[in-house]
Amino acid sequence: MEKETKRFPEGFLWGGATAANQLEGAYNEDKKGLNLADVLPGGKVRLEIISNPGFDFEIDESKYYYPNHEAIDFYHRYKEDIALFAEMGFKSFRLSIAWSRIYPNGDEMTPNEKGLEFYDKVFDELHKYGIEPVVTISHYETPLHLIKEYGGWRNRKLIELFERYATTLFKRYKDKVKYWMTFNEINGATHLPILGLGFSPKNEDVRLQESFQGLHHQFVASALAVKAGHEIIPDSKIGCMLIFAPVYSIDANPENVMHALREEQVFNYLCGDVQVRGEYPAFSKRYFRENGIKLDIHDGDLELIKQYPVDYIGFSYYMSRTEKKHKTEEEIGAGNLIGGVKNPFLKASEWGWEIDPIGLRISLNQLYNRYKVPLFIVENGLGAIDKIEEDGSINDDYRINYLREHIKAMAEAIDDGVDLIGFTSWGCIDLVSASTGEMSKRYGYIYVDKHDDGSGTLERRRKKSFYWYKDVISTNGETL
Numbered sequence: 001m002e003k004e005t006k007r008f009p010e011g012f013l014w015g016g017a018t019a020a021n022q023l024e025g026a027y028n029e030d031k032k033g034l035n036l037a038d039v040l041p042g043g044k045v046r047l048e049i050i051s052n053p054g055f056d057f058e059i060d061e062s063k064y065y066y067p068n069h070e071a072i073d074f075y076h077r078y079k080e081d082i083a084l085f086a087e088m089g090f091k092s093f094r095l096s097i098a099w100s101r102i103y104p105n106g107d108e109m110t111p112n113e114k115g116l117e118f119y120d121k122v123f124d125e126l127h128k129y130g131i132e133p134v135v136t137i138s139h140y141e142t143p144l145h146l147i148k149e150y151g152g153w154r155n156r157k158l159i160e161l162f163e164r165y166a167t168t169l170f171k172r173y174k175d176k177v178k179y180w181m182t183f184n185e186i187n188g189a190t191h192l193p194i195l196g197l198g199f200s201p202k203n204e205d206v207r208l209q210e211s212f213q214g215l216h217h218q219f220v221a222s223a224l225a226v227k228a229g230h231e232i233i234p235d236s237k238i239g240c241m242l243i244f245a246p247v248y249s250i251d252a253n254p255e256n257v258m259h260a261l262r263e264e265q266v267f268n269y270l271c272g273d274v275q276v277r278g279e280y281p282a283f284s285k286r287y288f289r290e291n292g293i294k295l296d297i298h299d300g301d302l303e304l305i306k307q308y309p310v311d312y313i314g315f316s317y318y319m320s321r322t323e324k325k326h327k328t329e330e331e332i333g334a335g336n337l338i339g340g341v342k343n344p345f346l347k348a349s350e351w352g353w354e355i356d357p358i359g360l361r362i363s364l365n366q367l368y369n370r371y372k373v374p375l376f377i378v379e380n381g382l383g384a385i386d387k388i389e390e391d392g393s394i395n396d397d398y399r400i401n402y403l404r405e406h407i408k409a410m411a412e413a414i415d416d417g418v419d420l421i422g423f424t425s426w427g428c429i430d431l432v433s434a435s436t437g438e439m440s441k442r443y444g445y446i447y448v449d450k451h452d453d454g455s456g457t458l459e460r461r462r463k464k465s466f467y468w469y470k471d472v473i474s475t476n477g478e479t480l
């Protein structure tokens, strides 16, 4: 009886997720222009660069190695890779389109046919196996020209350039793609503006002002994309994409609880409120005032945002966050990638990301109860170091355990009444890490022979989790 109620719905979109810049490679082929990821070096230095102001967005091969240039060469190997996804039984595959393949500089009037053709081929290959493409229109890969000449999303001009790009995609792929998302992890922008907004603030004093202005431009651009998408593809589903991490208070001290609540409102909900409910939330007024943020909002912007909310929420879930109002020196920076303090009840991954499957059930409940729109987990997974045994096998039980616990949490949330439509785990095939540019931080069911220094044959190999996930999908989540 218990089993009955915890079943995943029929047609549940099991699959995997990727982003163009992290797997395609071929960074300068077929007239592709450079984008943000092409100028980000590999290794721990990357995180330093994306966190610090004043990055120059230049390539210097005498100093750095650029892992996204070749990545895992999906551009030439997509057939082999999609066949492996099909072998696992994928129902969906999340990928992004590299804006600079379609508009190399981002501001041309006509698109690059070669770029459009590439994604035609990828979508056709997916459909051959009955795999539903789920497309992120912008995933940390703003064209470099828009960064250098326009100052990234600080500049309002990007709204119309994005609208042109998105409209081109909707027209071209109207018969091939139904599920879209506008901006990857849109709410991550205030932490690391360089990734989502394509600029590096001059100093800390302007970070919030510039980030929220950039976000406002993206809200308008996203609303215009929803408008165009629904007109061109009437049965399309266009989502926002959030990075979601429930915020816990370190204890029951109301001061800490209030602090955690405010962090949660601003980080987790502000963007969702605008994109799903169609308006800036009540708390934002005070938050903007207290932080000296003054938004330049043009006539008609708020009406557009109201009129064209998204259809569903896609979100990534990797960790929760624990907050405390007054942190000691040692506590600052001791938490996760996205801040907070250490949670004494949780273990962390080798990269310090705290593992919290119950946090996923909490997130699903919080999001669904607040917004009442379908939810889609479009990223989740464990970045870990894998070892190839002498017999060639890769026994990634740690990854299987991680995913099993998170899938159980999803089943619980479905039983709680949440409308969850799919799960695409992150990096279903090993790819370049976004935050560190490392290959050794592996998420895949499929191992790729490529290493942090760029060496490797690029050969693909099935890990133990490959066979496990295949069973999960074929039994629609009954076998874990």
Ligand code: BG6
Residues within 6 Å of the ligand: 019, 022, 140, 184, 185, 243, 316, 379, 383, 426, 432, 433, 434, 435, 436, 441
């Ligand atoms: C998400 C991004 O933040 O996390 C992905 O949308 C990224 O692009 C993923 O790869 C995992 O992060 P990382 O730094 O381990 O690659």
